[in-house]
Amino acid sequence: MTYQFDFGAVLQYWPLFLQGVETTLLMSFWSTLAGFVMGVGCAIARSSGGPLLRRVVGAYVEVIRNTPLIIQSYFLIFGLSSVGLTLSILTGAILALVINITAYTCEIVRAGIESVPRSQREAGECLGLSPLQVYWHIILVPALERVYPALTSQFVLLMLVTSLLSAVGTEDLFGIAGNIQALTFRNFEVFVVLWVVYLAMSALVRGAFALAGKFMFVRKRKLGTLL
């Protein structure tokens, strides 16, 4: 092996890497938040909406889940700009991510909602809870608690997949690393640094979700038992 590794040449650009980390985390945060809210909304629509609404949401989910994100974002971002609607690159990228993650969140949450046994709802009704209380305390919150690990994995994948949006020009960690490659010609070293930084970020996101779960699911925090 005659190749001389030179990480110094790459690491001197650490402020750029840091800026990239910031953009990646920003993109992940907003698309996670919006995707979670809209995904839960779609799951409710798909499990208890009218027949037409169910079909529309179902079709949306199937189309998104059976086409790659890269094509969706090209279609959306280049498509919108071809009809004269220009978004900033970051907004367009986050929009594409939200449209994508909403479909996955919807499927995961719907599975959770459908896993709540019928007898639980009936028990809630017998206790004199209002329909809204039954939906919130007995269906939605336990359903979310049950699928929370799957949601966490999905949102970690979302953070990792923001790198794909560098193809439309976002200056996220992966996009900025492309500039550093052009500056240093040290492609392999740049990828090794990226590898380490992304690993640390996925640990961070996992940790953040574990912490958020502690706040969100009071029952679990107090009892510590499985559902």
Added chain:
Amino acid sequence: MNQEQALYLLAGAWGTVLLSALTFACSALLGLAIALMRVSGSRAVRSTAFGYINVIQGTPLLVIMGICFYGPSIFGAAETSPLFAAVLALTVHAAAFLGEIWRGCIESVPRNQWEAAECLGLNRIQRMFKVILPQAFKIAVPPTVGFMVQIVKNTSFASLVIGFAELSYNAKILNNSTFKPFLYFGAAAVLYFLICYPLSWFSLRLERKLTIARS
């Protein structure tokens, strides 16, 4: 879209199918090895596989692509062909996910089957290959078919770092020269859907059948 452009897009779809098939074949082998390592009796072997899965699942596929594309030439290989690098990266990635899916399937074979095999005097290897794996296989088919959809979609990553000429790459080239994004990316989306949807549908059907059979 004229005929030439349509054929170019279809050639891209062929690249996607080829890449998916090669990736699935290679990652099935590596994934099986990972799954078996995860249920091994040795603690060291188990944690090696566990570490592999965690590291790969915490790395973006694009970074794995970069390592697989630029890495081999550093360690003495003459030149890395795009197809080789793409299959290598996709295999490394998919094997981590398949390994974890299949571990779940192996572990969901009822405990008494393992014990019965032991009572019959089968050794570890016989027990795994004659008793456990054939039963785990049945449970594994629906999620594996579902995961094939992921593999097909993931091949689109090969259009970026590596520049392998598959469907997304060809659609992008066509759009760059004509600037009709709705047409070309719409057509590419339809082609991806035609490849992926039958797999999704089949996976769901198999899963329902299995649920009925087991209950």
